[in-house]
Amino acid sequence: MAVPGFFLSYTKLSTFRRCRKQYWFSYLSGQPRPPDPPSAPGIVGKAVHRGMQLLVEARNASIARAELELYLRQPGHEVAGPGTEAYENALRYFDAGVEVSAAIPAHTTWVERDLRHDSANGITFFARVDRIDLLEDGAYQAIDWKTGIDRDDWTDEQLDIIHVAARSAAAVPATSPMTTMAWNLREKIRNPEYVPRTRHLERDDAVHTLRWGFAVAETMRSTTEFQAMPGNHCGYCNWRAHCPEADMAARASWEAPDIVAPTEEAEATPDDLD
Numbered sequence: 340m341a342v343p344g345f346f347l348s349y350t351k352l353s354t355f356r357r358c359r360k361q362y363w364f365s366y367l368s369g370q371p372r373p374p375d376p377p378s379a380p381g382i383v384g385k386a387v388h389r390g391m392q393l394l395v396e397a398r399n400a401s402i403a404r405a406e407l408e409l410y411l412r413q414p415g416h417e418v419a420g421p422g423t424e425a426y427e428n429a430l431r432y433f434d435a436g437v438e439v440s441a442a443i444p445a446h447t448t449w450v451e452r453d454l455r456h457d458s459a460n461g462i463t464f465f466a467r468v469d470r471i472d473l474l475e476d477g478a479y480q481a482i483d484w485k486t487g488i489d490r491d492d493w494t495d496e497q498l499d500i501i502h503v504a505a506r507s508a509a510a511v512p513a514t515s516p517m518t519t520m521a522w523n524l525r526e527k528i529r530n531p532e533y534v535p536r537t538r539h540l541e542r543d544d545a546v547h548t549l550r551w552g553f554a555v556a557e558t559m560r561s562t563t564e565f566q567a568m569p570g571n572h573c574g575y576c577n578w579r580a581h582c583p584e585a586d587m588a589a590r591a592s593w594e595a596p597d598i599v600a601p602t603e604e605a606e607a608t609p610d611d612l613d
């Protein structure tokens with residue numbers, strides 16, 4: 340079924356999965372997005388992405404590192420400012436990214452690109468791509484830098500959306516494969532055996548992603564109820580101040596029954612839970 344004028348991105352899909360109310364606020368309410376809540380991981384992620392962008396544009400790691408440090412010193416960034424563990428982590432993640440970048444045999448590199456694939460049925464696949472390389476051997480590769488904790492299955496979907504958008508925007512020949520990677524710089528430091536999440540993708544895989552995306556987009560578009568689903572993610576939600584359900588969930592409790600291990604004399608039955 341056609342879904343007119345609908346855009347699908349990884350961020351939009353993960354918001355839909357995480358909390359329908361947050362999805363409504365962000366994509367349907369029309370309200371201006373409140374500022375990001377102060378979050379050390381969020382500030383570190385933005386700082387490292389700025390550094391990685393400048394690393395390519397200035398071709399100079401010292402300049403890029405200075406830009407990263409400048410960003411972290413700014414007002415509002417105190418939770419990740421100098422003297423904090425987050426500040427030191429940001430520098431370590433950046434240094435790891437410099438090492439990864441130096442090993443890429445790139446002929447041409449693009450950074451921080453907003454890419455899209457407009458389908459004939461009205462669905463746009465959108466991806467903000469941290470880095471795309473045309474490699475010296477003629478192959479294409481896209482990278483998403485990560486500095487937090489990820490779910491691999493969701494990351495795969497992100498990499499597949501990047502593939503579709505990048506294949507269109509970069510006019511990758513139909514016969515050329517493309518590699519998309521999620522490089523988790525935090526994990527690279529923590530685990531010497533770490534390998535990035537990698538997808539080797541052909542044109543037919545992009546067709547599969549389109550079909551998958553059309554079906555998911557239809558589910559999202561036809562949803563009419565947007566229940567709050569509070570959880571740890573409320574601490575990072577821009578709409579927290581507008582959402583009484585988050586507080587209600589924090590106060591709510593239920594009286595869990597005392598469940599004892601069954602014995603031969605008294606086996607637990609479902610009635611024990613009444």
Ligand code: SF4
Binds near residue numbers: 569
């Ligand atoms: S505060 Fe929590 S429950 Fe409320 S919209 Fe945000 S994520 Fe959803």
